[in-house]
Amino acid sequence: MTPAAHIALRNVSVRFPVLSFRDRSLRSRFVNAMTLRRTTATPHIVSALNDVNLDIRAGDRVAIIGANGAGKTTLLRVLAGIYHPTSGSVDVLGRCLPLFDLSAGFDEEATGYENIMRRGLVIGARRSEIDAKRGEIAAFTELGDRLDLPRRTYSSGMMLRLIFAVATAVEGEIVLLDEWIGVGDQQFRKKARQRLDEIVVRAGILVLASHDIELIKSTCNRAILLEEGWIVAAGATDEILGQYLGGAKA
Numbered sequence: 001m002t003p004a005a006h007i008a009l010r011n012v013s014v015r016f017p018v019l020s021f022r023d024r025s026l027r028s029r030f031v032n033a034m035t036l037r038r039t040t041a042t043p044h045i046v047s048a049l050n051d052v053n054l055d056i057r058a059g060d061r062v063a064i065i066g067a068n069g070a071g072k073t074t075l076l077r078v079l080a081g082i083y084h085p086t087s088g089s090v091d092v093l094g095r096c097l098p099l100f101d102l103s104a105g106f107d108e109e110a111t112g113y114e115n116i117m118r119r120g121l122v123i124g125a126r127r128s129e130i131d132a133k134r135g136e137i138a139a140f141t142e143l144g145d146r147l148d149l150p151r152r153t154y155s156s157g158m159m160l161r162l163i164f165a166v167a168t169a170v171e172g173e174i175v176l177l178d179e180w181i182g183v184g185d186q187q188f189r190k191k192a193r194q195r196l197d198e199i200v201v202r203a204g205i206l207v208l209a210s211h212d213i214e215l216i217k218s219t220c221n222r223a224i225l226l227e228e229g230w231i232v233a234a235g236a237t238d239e240i241l242g243q244y245l246g247g248a249k250a
């Protein structure tokens, strides 16, 4: 039997060193090189996550709540293994299905079919797995022969169909969502919503970063509240939402 999915974060911090525009400018770098001046620019450090401790177990549906810039997306990226923490440890047991940063891995010149493989590999699926699901993914997009054409010929709605079909065809015990995905025209949106619902029901763990209070209430049983990269509250969804909405600026 496969062990139940779980996530354990210990003292996780993520810091981004950011050079100012002036320090990064070609002119400034050229002048420094020509005058043999050693650059004294010290990067500004953005602390996106600070000392985050978190345990998520199978069955948990966790909302990540917080104002713009609070660190929600950064936390999801850490869970997905896209960002490595500057310090602390991340222990994730179970396969993650990251349903965000959806367009990563797509190539403008490659055909729809080739892009199915490319994107599948980016989200961690095995080649054999994508080969086996190719027909199913293609059928879900309803793009037919257009899948033989390069991706640059697709409309944005067609592209979203392709992205969504690949992203949701791969099985994962841990579903990571940055807002609920609303894709395509009316008919496809309905189908996409149904598939997303099924995935969430099947998943051992759901982590959802969202500003949509109704969605959080209807989907999540736990919530954590982030402020400037710190977890300032964690607990039952209603309690944390109350705290957030009570303190949130409209």
Ligand SMILES: Nc1ncnc2c1ncn2[C@@H]1O[C@H](COP(=O)(O)OP(=O)(O)OP(=O)(O)O)[C@@H](O)[C@H]1O
Pocket (backbone or CB within 6 Å): 016, 018, 046, 047, 048, 066, 067, 068, 069, 070, 071, 072, 073, 074, 075
């Ligand atoms: N690549 C990066 N380089 C520098 N700073 C970054 C980078 N990514 C995120 N940040 C900073 O880290 C902080 C957290 O950003 P993050 O995107 O995680 O916030 P968020 O809670 O998802 O915000 P939103 O609700 O607006 O999507 C912000 O201050 C942001 O400016």
